[in-house]
Every structure is written in structure tokens, then in C-alpha cells.
Amino acid sequence: MKYYSTNGQAPIADLEKAVVKGLAEDRGLYMPETINGLPQAFIDDMPSMSFQDIAYNVASQFFGDDVDPDALQDIVYDTLQFDCPVVKVEDNIYSLELFHGPTLAFKDVGARFMARLLQYFIKGKNSAGAAGETVNVLVATSGDTGSAVANGFLGVDGIHVYVLYPKGKVSPIQECQFTTLGQNITAIEVDGVFDDCQRLVKSAFMDEELNKHMRLTSANSINVARFLPQSFYYFNAYARIKETGMENSEIVMCVPSGNFGNICSALFGHQMGLPVSRFIAANNANDVFYKYLQTGSYEPKASVQTLANAMDVGDPSNFARILNLYSENGKLSAKDTHSAITSLISGATYSDEQIAQTMRQCYADTGYVLDPHGACGYRALKEQLRPGEVGIFCETAHPAKFKEKVDQILGTDIEIPARLQAFMKGKKQSVAMSKDFEDFKKFLLGC
Numbered sequence: 001m002k003y004y005s006t007n008g009q010a011p012i013a014d015l016e017k018a019v020v021k022g023l024a025e026d027r028g029l030y031m032p033e034t035i036n037g038l039p040q041a042f043i044d045d046m047p048s049m050s051f052q053d054i055a056y057n058v059a060s061q062f063f064g065d066d067v068d069p070d071a072l073q074d075i076v077y078d079t080l081q082f083d084c085p086v087v088k089v090e091d092n093i094y095s096l097e098l099f100h101g102p103t104l105a106f107k108d109v110g111a112r113f114m115a116r117l118l119q120y121f122i123k124g125k126n127s128a129g130a131a132g133e134t135v136n137v138l139v140a141t142s143g144d145t146g147s148a149v150a151n152g153f154l155g156v157d158g159i160h161v162y163v164l165y166p167k168g169k170v171s172p173i174q175e176c177q178f179t180t181l182g183q184n185i186t187a188i189e190v191d192g193v194f195d196d197c198q199r200l201v202k203s204a205f206m207d208e209e210l211n212k213h214m215r216l217t218s219a220n221s222i223n224v225a226r227f228l229p230q231s232f233y234y235f236n237a238y239a240r241i242k243e244t245g246m247e248n249s250e251i252v253m254c255v256p257s258g259n260f261g262n263i264c265s266a267l268f269g270h271q272m273g274l275p276v277s278r279f280i281a282a283n284n285a286n287d288v289f290y291k292y293l294q295t296g297s298y299e300p301k302a303s304v305q306t307l308a309n310a311m312d313v314g315d316p317s318n319f320a321r322i323l324n325l326y327s328e329n330g331k332l333s334a335k336d337t338h339s340a341i342t343s344l345i346s347g348a349t350y351s352d353e354q355i356a357q358t359m360r361q362c363y364a365d366t367g368y369v370l371d372p373h374g375a376c377g378y379r380a381l382k383e384q385l386r387p388g389e390v391g392i393f394c395e396t397a398h399p400a401k402f403k404e405k406v407d408q409i410l411g412t413d414i415e416i417p418a419r420l421q422a423f424m425k426g427k428k429q430s431v432a433m434s435k436d437f438e439d440f441k442k443f444l445l446g447c
């Protein structure tokens with residue numbers, strides 16, 4: 001499979017280059033040249049298949065040309081060591097729980113898959129006799145991404161991860177998930193804000209001297225190896241809903257969205273034949289996509305802080321992929337692209353007050369504890385589901401990741417899963433760093 005850039009100015013890349021580079025030379029996002037439809041026989045058989053087998057079939061469509069079948073199966077099975085179950089919340093509304101992985105959020109799937117795929121390409125190189133140089137992954141985080149990437153890459157040989165995070169700006173529960181790991185993970189506590197961390201990472205990628213000395217790559221969500229594997233759990237959700245006897249209902253998939261990588265993978269699934277009749281992108285107060293759906297014009301703006309902070313994004317990077325997909329790589333006019341998008345996707349936007357009120361209502365009526373992100377998805381289904389439809393919303397993180405907020409809103413004392421408690425018992429190891437690039441560079445060169 002070849003990959004082109006959404007900006008159309010970069011050379012076509014193969015999978016290895018797309019994964020190792022992340023972003024194309026023209027700063028565009030890589031898109032697969034073809035999206036193969038899955039055979040009807042596979043769609044029909046899914047309900048009798050396991051999550052792993054469904055995922056392997058889907059993965060083969062994307063990566064089958066470029067990765068040896070046994071290795072791909074190994075990567076898929078290794079990634080999906082946890083389940084993504086569909087849980088009934090009330091009549092016609094189901095929660096797709098994506099938080100049973102190591103750091104209790106959906107990013108675990110893409111992070112682990114990317115780690116193993118990158119390792120596969122590095123190993124191939126090494127056995128072919130090229131220099132067996134360590135690949136260094138740099139990631140800036142305000143919380144969730146750093147923990148998922150650190151845990152996904154933990155113990156993967158040939159790769160070292162540097163997680164840069166702003167001192168004092170990450171919750172203790174999040175911080176312990178990437179500062180207590182050791183091994184090939186180095187946490188760097190930057191005396192600054194998230195934007196400083198991101199700037200340090202970007203400067204490192206552009207620094208010639210640094211790039212001569214070490215192989216650097218990024219693991220943020222624009223990487224094809226991180227976002228495409230997220231389509232696996234949408235296929236599995238379809239299969240599991242079929243088992244519940246809801247087979248005659250139209251399926252509506254609702255995705256709480258920030259950078260739009262997660263919903264984008266669902267849309268790729270839809271292009272491959274996933275039988276979902278429509279999608280809802282649920283936003284917090286950061287409503288640029290919602291506004292685009294209403295008006296047809298896309299106006300990025302600074303993000304605002306909300307209760308659902310992993311969705312505090314003012315210029316979602318994967319919007320470029322959605323536009324590219326429905327404009328058929330620029331063939332359709334802006335107007336036709338907008339109508340293609342609005343005929344399949346609707347939006348929703350909620351204030352913090354609405355999020356909190358939704359969490360309380362759902363808990364009182366059903367006993368189900370929503371986290372602030374999932375609450376946006378649940379509410380959008382409550383408001384927009386039509387007769388004859390069954391709605392599935394992604395519960396993108398375990399509520400215990402936001403324990404303080406959730407307990408305060410619901411008046412609960414929710415239990416912290418053992419996995420999270422184990423992190424909290426670990427010893428914090430991090431490197432203190434100024435926000436000055438020269439300091440960071442000196443540190444990396446000394447590693």
C-alpha cells in the first residue's frame with residue numbers, strides 16, 4: 001500500500017516511511033491510496049469471530065501488503081490483550097468500553113500497535129545488515145498520550161521513548177503512568193507549559209546536528225500506525241451488537257472527539273463496509289467541527305479548558321483526513337464535500353455544566369458511571385437517536401482516571417482499578433529540564 005499526503009505536495013510513501021516519519025514532508029497527513037472493501041462473507045461471519053480475528057482481517061486490508069502475515073497476526077494479537085466490550089447502559093444505548101488497556105484509555109490500542117509495527121520495521125533493517133541504531137521516540141503530553149505511548153512502547157527493544165510533560169500541570173494519577181516505568185522510558189519534567197514541551201519536540205525534529213547523531217521519530221496521533229488500528233474495535237462492536245439480538249436496528253456510532261483520530265478510524269471502517277448507518281461526533285465546548293457541520297466553514301481557534309480535557313482541541317489535526325476522504329482527494333467542491341460529510345455525520349457540543357448534569361442523570365437512572373468524555377457521547381445519543389436505531393458511544397477512558405472530578409460530580413468514591421493503583425505505588429523517576437532547547441539538545445546528545 002502506498003500513502004499520499006493530504007497536502008498533495010510530498011512524494012508518495014510506503015508504509016515504513018509513513019510510520020517512521022509520521023508527518024509528510026509538506027506537513028500533510030498520510031492517507032492510504034486505496035481503502036479496500038471487506039468481503040460480504042466476512043461482514044456476515046463477524047458475529048461468530050473473536051475480537052482478535054476480526055481485527056486481524058481488518059489489519060490485513062491496511063497492512064497486508066507490507067507486513068508478513070504471521071508478523072501482522074502477532075502484532076494484532078499482542079496489541080489486543082484486553083477486551084473492548086459493548087455494555088448495555090439502557091434500552092438502545094450501549095457503551096463501547098475502550099478503557100480496559102494498560103493506561104485505561106483507548107489510546108492504548110494505537111500506541112501498542114504502533115510500537116510493535118515500528119519494531120518490526122527496525123528489526124527488518126537490522127537483519128538486512130543496516131546499522132542497528134536505536135530509534136528515539138519523542139512525545140509531548142498533557143497527560144493521556146504520554147501514558148499510552150510510554151506503556152505501549154515499554155520493553156520494546158530498539159526503541160527509546162522520551163516523554164516531555166509540563167511540571168505541575170499533569171494530574172498525579174496521569175503522571176505516575178509514565179514516570180514510574182523505567183526501562184526504555186525516560187520522563188522529562190519541563191519547567192514550562194504543554195506548548196513548551198511541544199516546541200522542544202518540534203525543534204528537536206528540525207535540528208540538523210541532533211538528527212545526524214540519532215534517529216528521531218514522533219508517536220502522536222497523526223501517525224497512520226496509531227489511528228488506523230482504532231478501526232478494529234468498531235468492527236468488533238458491530239459483531240457484538242449483532243449477538244445481542246438487535247440485528248434489525250440501524251447502528252449509530254457516537255464518538256467523543258478532540259483531534260478526531262478516533263472517529264476518523266471509524267469512518268475508514270465505514271468506507272471498508274462496516275454496517276453503521278450514521279455517526280455522531282460529540283464535542284465539549286471546543287466546537288470547531290460542530291460549527292463546520294452547521295456552516296460549512298472551518299475556523300480553528302484557541303482551545304478552551306473543559307472537564308473533558310483530552311478533547312480540548314481548537315484545530316483538530318485529523319479534520320484534514322476527513323475532508324480529504326469525503327472530497328475524494330480534492331475532486332469534489334467544498335459544498336459537495338460538506339454535504340457528503342453532513343449526510344453521514346452529525347455533531348453535538350456540550351458545556352461543562354451539561355457534561356456534569358449528564359453524568360448525574362445517567363448515574364441516577366442507570367447506575368452507569370460515565371467519565372466526562374464518554375458523557376458527551378452518551379448525551380448526544382440520548383438527544384439524537386431515532387426510532388429503529390441502536391446507539392453505541394465510545395467510553396474513551398475509565399472514570400477512575402478522572403476520579404476527583406467524577407467523585408465530586410456524582411458524590412461517589414469510585415474504585416481505582418488495580419492496574420492504576422500499581423502505577424501509583426511505583427517510584428517516580430524523571431529528569432528535570434528547563435524549557436530552553438539547548439538544554440534539551442545537550443541532554444539528548446549525552447544519552
Ligand SMILES: *Cc1c(COP(=O)(O)O)cnc(C)c1O
Nearest residue numbers: 257258259260261262310396397
Ligand atoms: C484522546 C482522547 C479523546 C479524543 O480522541 P481523538 O482521537 O483525539 O478525537 C477522547 N477521550 C479521551 C479520554 C482521550 O484520551
